[in-house]
Amino acid sequence: MKKPVVLVTGADLAPQALDVLRDYDMVYAGKTPSYDDIVELCRRHDPTAVIVRYSGVNAAAMDAAPSLKVISKHGSGTDTIDKAAAAARGIAVRAAVGANAAAVAEQALALMLACAKSVPQLDARMHAGHWDKSTHKSLELGGRTVGLVGLGAIGRRFARMADALDMKVIGFDPYATDLPGYIRTVDLDTLWREADVISLHCPLTDDNRGLLDARTLALCKPGVIVVNTARGGLIDEPALLAAVRSGQVRAAGLDSFAVEPIAPDQVFKGEPGFILSPHIGGVTSDAYVNMGLAAARNVRAVAEGMDASAIA
Structure with missing residues (x-):
């Protein structure tokens, strides 16, 4: 009997995830698939599930795969999946919530520290033969305030790191509950x-696209640091460029782009x-396994009517 197909919009999946999906035939779209590539692969293989690593899944891909039951994100952000189209067709959309939280929070911390301490700039100057000890002044973060937009698994983990640095932590998230003191x-x-410091940790939606723009940047403290490890569309990029050039923003550490x-x-x-x-905040050897396992378990949970937490 022919096995059901799982299409992966990438070139690979962790061996541990493949073991979870051993009863499925795996099809890979390659490292840089386009939306058209994914539509064609859906038409050719009629997958039961799509695991989204790169690119995304639109209505055309869903219509090309009449057997499609679930679109499972290899990560936490589902903005590259047309969720309205999926809902209209009865296709479940699942995310690997929290699977890469440690990796992304650590990347946000690294970018914040690099901005405050001018790490790349000083490294380049040192390699060029300069010794800037008498002229350079870094920013001390202890006692300063970090503002987090989004207090899900990643935002909370980053908040804990910032608290350990003796930073004051403020945050905005209308859905967050049971927050630490x-x-x-x-x-x-x-x-x-x-x-x-402002660090973005929220999903991209139609309501918050361009959230950080000329108006909101003008409200910020002069010399604020901006960190974005979420989605590039949250930032009006020309406005941020102007703010950095003017000095309104001291530095920006960015892992995602429009x-x-x-x-x-x-x-x-x-x-x-x-x-x-x-956009490698979530790309670590550990997160690769964790996201693959979560995505694979979500596929089976929907396709087979199982509890994802019970799937080994």
Whole structure:
């Protein structure tokens, strides 16, 4: 009897995840699949499930796969999946919630520290033969305030790290409950005004696209640090560029961008004051396994009517 198919919009999956899906035939879309590639693979293989690593799944792909039951994200962000189209077709959408929380929170911490301590700039100067001890002043983070937009698994983990640095932690998340005592919840305008560091940890939605724009950046303290390990669409990129150039923003540490991979003429390229990484916050050896396992268990839970937590 022919096995049901799982389409992976990537080139691989952790061996541990493949073991969970041993009763399925696996099809891989490659390292950089386009939306059209995914539609064609859905048409050719009619998968029961799609595990989304790169690119995304639109209505055309869903219509090309009449057997599709579940779209399972290899990670926490589902903005590349047309969730309205999935709901209209009775297709479940699942995310690997919390599977990469440690990895992404650590990346946010690294970017914050790199911005405050000018780590890449000083490294480049040292390699060029300079010794800037008498002229350089870094920013001390202890006692300063970090404002977190989003207090899910990643935001809470980052908050704990910031608290350990003796930073004051404020946060905005209308859905968060049972928060630890070291997080003070505030509205967004208060967060913009009080934060010395702003770190984004929320999903991208139609309501918050361009959340950090010219208006909100103008409300911030002069010299604020901006960190984004969530989704690039949360930031109005030209507005952030202008704010860094003017000094309103001291530095920006970014792991995500409005268009990925970034284009040759991307506005931040070559600009001082920007520390960039290629959306790899969740890409660690541990997170690779954790996200793969969670995505695979979510596939089986929906396709077979099982409890994901009970799947070995």
